[in-house]
Amino acid sequence: MDRLPLIAPRPPKLSLMGEALAGIEARGIYxxxxxxxxxxxxxxxxxxxxxxxxxxxxxxxxxxxxxxxxxxxxxxxxxxxxxxxxxxxxxxxxxxxxxxxxxxxxxxxxxxxxxxxxxxxxxxxxxxxxxxxxxxxxxxxxxxxxxxxxxxxxxxxxxxxxxxxxxxxxxxxxxxxxxxxxxxxxxxxxxxxxxxxxxxxxxxxxxxxxxxxxxxxxxxxxxxxxxxxxxxxxxxxxxxxxxxxxxxxxxxIEGVAAHRMQLDAAYRSALGGFAAEKGFEFQELRGSRPALQFQSLLLPRAFAGHRRAIIETLAAQGIGAAQYFSPHLGEQPWFRAHGVSEPLPVCDDVAARVLSLPVTDAMTEADVERVCGALIDACAASGLKALPHAERRGGHVHEALIVGGGPAGTALLTAASKSDALVRLAEAGLAVVERDAVLGRGEIGSYAITSDSSAETFMTAVKGNGHDGIAALEKHSSGQEVAMHAGRLGVPLARTTPFLEATGAELAAIVATHGGTVATRSDAVEARRTRDDIWAVRVRNRVTGEVRVMRAAKLVIATGGHQARANVETEQVAGVTLGALAGERLMTGDAFLRIGGLDALRDRIAGVPAPRIAIVGGSTSALAAAALILKAAPALPLGAGALALYHRRPLRPFYPSAEAARADGFSDFGAQDICPVSGFVYRLAGFRLEARELVLRMLGVGGRAPDPRMALRRIGEVDEAAIRAEIEGADVVIGALGYRPRALPLFDVGGSRIALAADAPGRPRLVDQQCRLIDAEGRPVPGVFGIGLASGHVPDGRLGGEASFSGKANGLWLWQNDIGQMIVDQLLGEQAQAVA
Structure with a gap:
């Protein structure tokens, strides 16, 4: 069958203009x-x-x-x-x-x-x-x-x-x-x-x-x-x-434009009945004749999340299709960073549903009928049974559905791509539901800090990957931007977004090309267990409001972590809740670390002659907050000890080996603090990159001079009354107390809400050691897994990690490799290998 490309250039042929070209040469004017x-x-x-x-x-x-x-x-x-x-x-x-x-x-x-x-x-x-x-x-x-x-x-x-x-x-x-x-x-x-x-x-x-x-x-x-x-x-x-x-x-031009207008009329005639039933929607044309580069229409709202699959289905039949202009300008990284945007709800809607179909000089009206027939079949194949009276999705069962396509969700896909399992997952029936317009970036770009993963770690996602499109990202401009920070103390998180988006796009293309479904601009609202042991997930399109049900044998929750002010306020510090100690002077660590957080801090201390800032917490986010304050430009007016970090556990730096630690003058570790697999000292508990450098300075390791503006105050070693007085006297209190997992509401067969471990107070776990979601009693919820920030998996056994570690392990490398692969194996039914 002949191909019908989306665009087929037919400019006039220079090869037929020999005499005119000779005239240019004779005149010598080019x-x-x-x-x-x-x-x-x-x-x-x-x-x-x-x-x-x-x-x-x-x-x-x-x-x-x-x-x-x-x-x-x-x-x-x-x-x-x-x-x-x-x-x-x-x-x-x-x-x-x-x-x-x-x-x-x-x-x-x-x-x-x-x-x-x-x-x-x-x-x-x-x-x-x-x-x-x-x-x-x-x-x-x-x-x-x-x-x-x-x-x-x-x-x-x-x-x-x-x-x-x-x-x-x-x-x-x-x-x-x-x-x-x-x-x-x-x-x-x-x-x-x-x-x-x-x-x-x-x-x-x-x-x-x-x-x-x-x-x-x-x-x-x-x-x-x-x-x-x-x-x-x-x-x-x-x-x-x-x-x-x-x-x-x-x-x-006159004949070309008139011919294309005839093709437009054929499209509208072939799909007009569906448009009348709120199916396909056409652009309203102004004037007496457009100059159509291609045919543009909007998919029915029920299909908004299935456009990629529809395009791939058309491609398999030799029909070119695309999605001009999606993402729209307000969704593109460069213009988000370098432009100003007013609310764009119609842009969001149009970009979510727009589909571009062929209109070329060589096409006939019969070709248009072929395209329209294939489009209707492609829509039906993506899950809706018929047009225009479409049934809601619900009959098809995906083998696995990933809720969340941000850094953790795409890290899982990356792990699968590294082990050559991504195609198998897609062919088995993989679906990804992501609230953003694209996969990959999540909310990382909204933070003003550097990553706690090195540039080299980011690049391992693509370097040498078996999928050519992913491997090529090493030389892509976004990959080169990340690689520029190799050997430095992390990558500014805002600079990682284009790379994460590009990686997400390649991963999404592989999934869609091999029969999977990628539903963007969509929220998973809840999931209910059915009598046939399937999870029925209610999915709402964020643009159209359309709600449908996607059914899956297994779920992966990759929705990240969150920090609620109410949880920070109830944290006990020196025998009193932090909310009672700090009152309105409290800023959550998450809010401070985002772009604009430092400006908000400046506003709070404006006019204060000798401001004092307290950071409560000993996590990576707490050290990142301290680093952001200390390197602020212009510098904040901080005197000696004006910035105090209140923490419970000792601050531990990471070292690649015991020998490297001792050579640097650090000896505060024992055998239980060394990972038996890698030999790393404080592999899981140790601070890395920028946070590590600050810890080494403040501990005076190797003769380093502490920053005089900062003081370390370990709770339990300092009189509680003194700590309470210091925090009450601070002008700003930053509660950098870690993150809670963001769990999807789950319901059992009887319709009752399943109480999850993640619902408990404090900073609970989402998953067990096999990355299985656990309920409030610690029992695995059948067929549900979790990955990402605050999920709570602690590597052990063949995955390594020091015996002394008792916290939560968060790390891009772990998600893209061992932890991600553990889940992939279980999704593919390779349980024995997963838990070996």
Missing amino acids: SNGGPVVRGFEAAATAQLFGGAGDCLAVANATLGLMLAIRHAAGPRAGKGQFALIPGFTFAATAHAAEWAGLTPLLCDVDPGDWAASAEAEARAFEKYSDRIAAVVPYATFGAGIDLTRYREYAARGVGVVIDAAASLGALDAEGRQFGAGAPFAMVYSMHATKVFATAEGGLVHSGDSTLIEKLRQMSNFGFAGGRSAEGPGINAKLPEVLGLVARARLDE
Whole structure:
């Protein structure tokens, strides 16, 4: 069967332009506004834009956006001003704004045409006022948009640039090229994948010829006549050879765009009945004709979490499909870190359900019918029985369902990929339910501290992995970013997010390709045991609100840990609850360690001449809080002993061997503190990386000088009354008292809530030594496992670990290797190996 690719470029053939190419060679003009490019610009102005204004051909549309936005920003560029951009657009739009010296400000889109919402723009103007230097709406997927309000913005002095990348060939309501005669810059793409397909290029049009002339000057290094820059500039010129291709495409564009419109009509006809029943939803088109690069529609809400499986099913039948633009800009790591985002609920909904289907020059209406039939079959195969009257998922039984696709859940998948078991798991029937838009990142990126896992540990997830896509991440930009921190005291957690996302994407692709299910933007609400010994899990889509039941033979709870203020307040310190000692001066350790926590601390001690800060706890998070305070820039005004750490257990540093410990001058350990498998000293109890360095300093190991700003106060060695007085006298008290497991509500066959060990007060365990979830009596809950922060597994036996350790073992390496593999073996039924 013939393949139907999503995009099949058919630009004019240079091989048929021998005479024209010879003419370029004879003239010896290859760029710099030669006659071919100038001729194309004039022809485009006449044929497409009715002779109004002027056109500038550029090397690509992104350069065109950069020029136009930089001009629109004027003297406000580089001064912390915003470019207002819809969240549902291609990354190039926001990148261009950044290169032009503005910060992307993301707003929501209209649920009908998926273009920038007038109401969302109005709210942004009300909130940010004159900080918005430019507005850059996107004509979504080659459709037109109403330019009336953008003319109004321009009239009141706001810079306007229209990203019409896919719209060259689109007609407005009056039958003119969309954007003809506009008073601002309209930027179109001529990339090979667009309807106006060349090899590469862009076209900027405006009804204002003076504006085009200014952009022309900017496209040539800011030169105006001579070779002296008179303003901002870059090299954005289209070469003569590509001008030939563009000129030839100009003669073809009308027929190409009209043909694609016929395919659009065929799609809407074939799926129209389903759309009427709230099944597939189509983009509302503005104007009389779009220029369709591909067909875009929204899946029924019940399928939002099954899109990847649907795409893979279509691919198996030779049909290309994708999900433009998902994740949307507000979900992409770079723009979360370098932009500002308003609430984006419609973007969330559209991005969760959007599906891109083929529309190519060579397709026929019969091809469209084939695609539509395959789409309906793919939806049915993903779990719903029929359309449009779809049944809720519930008949299919997954072999295993992982609740949580953050760092712990993906660590389990990584362990499976390392042992060549991931494909077997997926083929056996694996499902992953994750509340985020992607797998991998969880909440790690929201913390302002460095990791307690080394860069080398992060990289072991991918280095030498048997799956090529995962192994390639070692050289991926995100992998290189993590690797830059090799040999240092951890990786800033915010810098790990792109790598975790990239790893999660590869793992999700393997699962989906081999028959598994990855349901993102979804919450597991509860699970009930059925009479046939199956777990029925209620899953709610976070975007659509749709609730369905997913059935699985086994569950893995990988939902991480949490720190509730109420639990911190009830902790007993020196015979009194911490809440009674600290009152409103209390900050939870988790809140302090997140981005913005240090700023909140600064606000609390502002104006205090000699502030005193108490950290209660001896965990890694407590030491991380101390390190964050001590290295704050600008430095906090702390005098001698102003920062005090109150801890119960001795602070122990990790060492790779007893010999290394003694060579460093540390001898406070015995045989029970050495791991019999690895030979490590305090393998589990010992602090590592940045926390370890601080402990070594404060203990004075090897002649190290303690930081005079900090004091160690061990509870039990200091008079309780003195400790109470010190904490009561502190200006801020940080309760860094570890984490509790976040357990999924489980119900038995009779419908009664199962009391879990994790529900107990304090910092209880979630699992036993085989990573099986345990109830309040310590008995394993059938078919349920747990992994991740605060789960409470303590390595022993062949997994190693010192005999003296009595806490909880948390560690990325353990999850990606021994602990993760233990669970994988049990999911695959290899019990004997798992508990050996």
